[in-house]
Amino acid sequence: MKNDHRSIVRRNPAPQSVTRSVVGPLYPSVVYAAQDADELDACYAREASGYTYAREGHPNASVLADKIAWLEGAEMGVITASGMAAASALLLGKLRKGDHLVAGSQLYGRTQRILREDLPRLGFDVDLVDTSRVENVQRALKSNTRMILLEVISNPTLRVAEVDRIGDLANDQGITFAVDNTFTTPLSFKPLEWKADIVVHSVTKLMAGHSDVTLGALCGNAAQLESISEAVATWGLNASPFDCWLAERGINTLELRLTRAQDNARALAEFLGTLPGIKTVIYPGLPSHPDHALAQRLLGENFGNMLSFELEGARPEVNRFIRALRHVPFAPTLGDVSTTISHPCSSSHRGLSPEQRQELGIAEGLIRVSVGIEEADQLKREFGEALHSTFSDPRQVQD
Ligand SMILES: *Cc1c(COP(=O)(O)O)cnc(C)c1O
Numbered sequence: 001m002k003n004d005h006r007s008i009v010r011r012n013p014a015p016q017s018v019t020r021s022v023v024g025p026l027y028p029s030v031v032y033a034a035q036d037a038d039e040l041d042a043c044y045a046r047e048a049s050g051y052t053y054a055r056e057g058h059p060n061a062s063v064l065a066d067k068i069a070w071l072e073g074a075e076m077g078v079i080t081a082s083g084m085a086a087a088s089a090l091l092l093g094k095l096r097k098g099d100h101l102v103a104g105s106q107l108y109g110r111t112q113r114i115l116r117e118d119l120p121r122l123g124f125d126v127d128l129v130d131t132s133r134v135e136n137v138q139r140a141l142k143s144n145t146r147m148i149l150l151e152v153i154s155n156p157t158l159r160v161a162e163v164d165r166i167g168d169l170a171n172d173q174g175i176t177f178a179v180d181n182t183f184t185t186p187l188s189f190k191p192l193e194w195k196a197d198i199v200v201h202s203v204t205k206l207m208a209g210h211s212d213v214t215l216g217a218l219c220g221n222a223a224q225l226e227s228i229s230e231a232v233a234t235w236g237l238n239a240s241p242f243d244c245w246l247a248e249r250g251i252n253t254l255e256l257r258l259t260r261a262q263d264n265a266r267a268l269a270e271f272l273g274t275l276p277g278i279k280t281v282i283y284p285g286l287p288s289h290p291d292h293a294l295a296q297r298l299l300g301e302n303f304g305n306m307l308s309f310e311l312e313g314a315r316p317e318v319n320r321f322i323r324a325l326r327h328v329p330f331a332p333t334l335g336d337v338s339t340t341i342s343h344p345c346s347s348s349h350r351g352l353s354p355e356q357r358q359e360l361g362i363a364e365g366l367i368r369v370s371v372g373i374e375e376a377d378q379l380k381r382e383f384g385e386a387l388h389s390t391f392s393d394p395r396q397v398q399d
Pocket of ligand 1: 083
């Protein structure tokens with residue numbers, strides 16, 4: 001047989017099968033071939049449904065977008081390369097120079113950085129306020145306020161935003177209302193049912209759930225998302241097909257994971273409250289939480305998988321505690337299947353001054369826990385033993 005040198009660059013088609021794959025295929029293709037120029041034209045004009053170039057959209061992003069939009073009760077979704085890319089697409093797609101934006105003062109660290117440093121540098125006017133009371137938002141509004149952006153539950157003090165009243169306010173004033181639903185997920189809270197226009201997600205966290213993808217998403221109606229979807233394609237905020245494929249798989253177990261993690265979080269919060277060496281436990285499901293009633297109003301009994309607590313002492317005790325945990329990684333993320341802890345003073349909030357941290361209630365001894373799906377008794381034992389060794393004679397602590 002004579003070798004045709006071109007054959008090595010010819011892609012082999014998948015074999016014929018009378019049965020079909022139950023798992024959706026992965027489409028890593030960057031580009032899609034059209035029959036002729038008219039067909040390609042029709043795809044770009046969105047007169048025909050077809051993909052052209054992966055930055056403009058690809059099947060794995062569409063599958064994931066539809067799934068998340070369905071969970072949120074939204075008309076459509078847009079997938080981005082990260083939660084931060086979602087926040088960027090929101091701002092790039094929606095704001096014009098001179099617009100004023102009101103946002104939560106306890107938003108995710110990098111989101112705050114965009115709002116505090118980048119937006120002012122680019123000519124936008126921003127006010128950050130405590131969104132747990134609608135009055136603070138009301139007071140900050142100006143004639144050029146175009147958007148309100150908040151997170152349902154803040155990090156790491158788990159304050160709850162008055163989403164219902166802020167939604168009414170935004171609606172009355174015709175201001176775009178955007179809600180980051182990362183901590184709550186659509187299973188606990190659907191912002192669109194509370195007058196939000198756009199929902200923002202870091203899919204990296206609970207939604208994908210396994211700490212193996214970095215992705216973001218935005219949901220809303222087609223008119224709201226048009227300019228956002230354009231920003232994603234233009235500014236290159238698009239997601240990788242493989243990450244979308246993995247996240248779609250992860251979401252299939254979201255309800256099981258979240259239910260278990262949430263039960264564990266409540267059990268761990270109650271348990272930690274009984275232990276010596278702990279000053280306070282912060283969990284929206286505890287009656288002692290400052291926003292407990294608000295959390296019940298918005299979330300029912302779905303208080304989430306996140307809790308924080310304050311250790312007696314300072315950095316030496318924090319270090320001893322972290323080292324004493326045997327199975328819980330000290331890792332700055334959340335929403336993984338396994339429990340992880342973080343220390344806001346040395347990671348997410350290290351950029352703030354001690355006074356700013358104090359204002360937010362972030363003490364040196366504050367530890368945030370993203371509770372996973374382990375067995376509750378094992379978790380309690382792990383935390384109980386680590387606390388015990390933190391406060392026993394340090395010379396006896398073994399690593
Ligand atoms: C992690 C996170 C983000 C950023 O998401 P990435 O996927 O890490 O870019 C935004 N908002 C909240 C509430 C987050 O927890």
